[in-house]
Amino acid sequence: MPNPRNGHMRRLQIVVKKLLMKFPQWGIACLEGVLIDWNE
Known part of the structure; x- marks a missing residue:
C-alpha cells in the first residue's frame, strides 16, 4: 500500500518549490534558521 503521508510530503515539496520561485x-531565511538550530 502506498503511504498517504509520502504523497502529502511530495505535494508539500511542490508547493514549497513554487513559493521559493516567487x-x-x-528559502535563504529558512536554511539559515535550520543551520542555526543545528549549530546550537
Whole structure:
C-alpha cells in the first residue's frame, strides 16, 4: 500500500518549490534558521 503521508510530503515539496520561485529570500531565511538550530 502506498503511504498517504509520502504523497502529502511530495505535494508539500511542490508547493514549497513554487513559493521559493516567487520568494527566494524565504528559502535563504529558512536554511539559515535550520543551520542555526543545528549549530546550537
